[in-house]
């Protein structure tokens with residue numbers, strides 16, 4: 069299944085180079101020519117993304133952060149395909165953070181593929197046209213009789229020149245007008261749609277890849293930072309004399325909170341990266357500053373601290389669910405009449421989902437080097453870190469420290485996980501504020517406990533659901549009360565009802581209310597925000613209704629979709645009921661939906677649409693009498709249009725399912741009086757290898773634009789599993805994580 | 815501070831560090847071997863897995879004073895220019911996503927294969943139980959361990975020694 073391009077023979081050859089970390093030591097060639105991304109195909113340069121050396125080496129620059137979603141492989145594949153390059157000749161390098169050259173550089177929202185697909189094709193196609201123009205000159209032939217393939221330009225006569233031979237002359241050719249570019253027929257693709265291994269696999273497998281946490285600079289100091297455990301507090305005093313005497317510690321000081329760091333031009337993170345007050349400890353190695361941190365005694369000022377308590381939130385939500393409270397978002401006629409119609413069957417259920425943390429495998433960290441400007445020179449800052457939106461750090465330096473963005477250099481490193489956490493740069497603000505007071509570079513490393521306590525959590529919430537089934541067993545009315553959280557009167561990211569949710573988009577009689585509970589706990593984007601909780605509630609409740617109506621779940625879902633259509637006319641990113649029906653049918657068929665299962669085992673179904681992806685999943689689950697359950701298999705049908713990198717796409721689906729499983733099974737962040745109660749992985753478990761199900765993925769490569777796959781396979785997993793547990797046991801689970809409901813994943 | 819002599823990847827190093835400093839931080843900050851990762855510091859995630867005397871251990875909870883045998887890290891796993899079969903298999907199966915956990919995964923798998931050259935799925939699950947992969951690459955990890963084991967299988971066409 070996973071055919072990777074590297075042949076074993078080639079692999080061992082490459083290995084000879086592995087010892088020296090050749091990829092990492094490769095300096096960025098200075099011949100990278102500057103041009104605005106949008107105008108670049110018109111510029112004189114070959115272009116900023118592609119470079120060809122005389123020896124035929126093709127270098128493609130990847131402008132976006134790589135966090136495991138595979139973008140450093142999949143976007144260059146598109147370029148190489150249009151160029152007619154041989155993938156074996158391609159080397160991918162991380163481009164510098166420079167939005168003037170590369171345009172927007174960021175990763176989030178499963179948007180990298182849709183946002184960049186066309187630009188990448190244009191890069192490749194213009195490089196190809198310039199190579200062909202060069203070949204026409206050299207061979208004295210017509211461009212029409214030339215074709216680029218396998219890193220060569222070939223003439224109809226069989227005469228050929230390699231890209232390397234053409235490179236110098238090609239760079240002098242007129243950049244073609246993007247309007248005039250033609251693109252390859254997808255049927256002729258040799259790279260797109262195949263399985264290509266990650267471009268960094270060799271350095272990762274040999275332990276040479278450089279994450280932010282691995283940065284090492286001459287004279288570098290190490291730092292930890294301790295923030296108030298009760299969120300929002302600030303440090304007043306600490307056992308300074310004792311701490312400074314500890315071996316390996318060189319300095320320790322208090323930083324005051326600084327809201328200027330939170331200012332951000334990207335509206336969804338505005339205000340979030342504010343510097344928290346706390347105590348910085350500086351030393352000669354990571355362990356010395358972690359050890360000192362453990363010995364720290366701080367007097368905190370908690371006057372502005374959070375009072376949030378999860379137990380209180382649950383009580384508040386339950387009271388709200390019983391009330392008429394809530395802002396009405398939609399209220400169709402005859403809703404209550406349909407609910408109370410004696411010929412109808414009505415149902416009411418209360419669902420709950422917790423706060424969860426990101427726990428990127430690489431804890432937050434940032435290395436910063438502040439250089440005080442002397443003799444009229446301006447101050448400058450250099451940073452090394454993993455980040456989903458690296459240019460944000462320049463704004464923080466400017467807003468918090470008055471350093472002009474052009475004097476801030478950001479070295480983007482590979483991310484040891486992102487999942488939305490590295491969209492917010494509080495860790496960079498801390499590192500910069502510390503570096504401001506330290507001579508030379510300093511690396512700030514968060515402990516895992518810091519990482520959990522001071523996350524921007526996936527918001528928890530509650531939904532009170534009511535619905536009625538008519539005499540024909542059809543869904544007749546739907547009443548949804550979303551009880552979420554708001555900070556400063558504004559719903560936090562991922563909280564609140566979304567109008568494009570199923571079955572809203574396909575139902576005529578619905579009512580929606582939304583109530584918001586005030587929240588201080590910081591929340592942020594977490595893999596498929598909103599979707600990852602709504603899918604659980606809605607797809608479980610739809611199953612409850614199918615059971616009530618004594619209907620087959622799959623048949624009930626398909627009926628709900630109605631006629632095949634786009635639910636928002638002219639919007640290819642909207643739910644398309646035809647695509648939905650197709651993935652539902654495919655998942656059901658491939659899983660042999662309804663097949664007899666051994667006692668204690670059952671299938672569960674869920675469909676979900678988000679991030680322009682239509683995805684259906686069938687989970688097969690075995691449960692024993694004590695609530696131990698194993699997810700034996702998950703069958704997945706996906707429509708995200710044509711697949712670019714089959715291996716990468718499969719990875720994303722498998723990873724999303726396993727992530728969904730971790731979250732559903734045992735992850736929950738609780739807080740009491742503003743203090744987060746989970747400290748490390750022993751209280752916040754991640755799925756382990758033995759708990760991993762078999763996963764079978766089927767792609768429907770429909771003829772729609774390719775869209776992203778970093779998030780949308782996660783949301784349907786939880787309801788597919790809990791629907792299966794219901795089918796196996798008759799027990800309906802309406803609250804995550806399952807470990808708090810008496811169910812243990814094994 | 816105390817003087818220590820440790821052997822890592824065949825090289826002997828002399829260090830002057832606190833006896834309590836975990837091997838993880840000695841490797842990363844003192845010997846500049848960054849392939850071994852920090853993930854939790856409490857023996858829960860396996861990102862810091864190395865071999866001491868051929869046995870997979872969590873270096874984040876192992877004080878340097880307790881290290882009396884030779885240490886092997888991910889950087890020392892390949893035999894000169896030749897990748898360890900697991901490293902080849904990891905590439906062949908395109909295992910890594912973010913990649914952060916993978917040094918630890920490979921080190922745990924290497925310890926398994928040295929004792930159990932032909933492991934079953936259950937053997938793999940048991941040996942890899944201490945290694946988290948937050949990105950969820952477990953399915954490929956299992957496949958890659960089997961593939962690496964097939965390199966060891968004398969009856970199968972061998973990839974080991976094929977220097978291309």
Ligand code: FES
Pocket residue numbers: 851852853854855856857858859860861862863872873874875
């Ligand atoms: S860092 Fe050692 S087990 Fe997590």
Ligand code: FES
Pocket residue numbers: 136429484485910911912913914915916946947948949950951
């Ligand atoms: S590949 Fe990211 S944690 Fe394993």
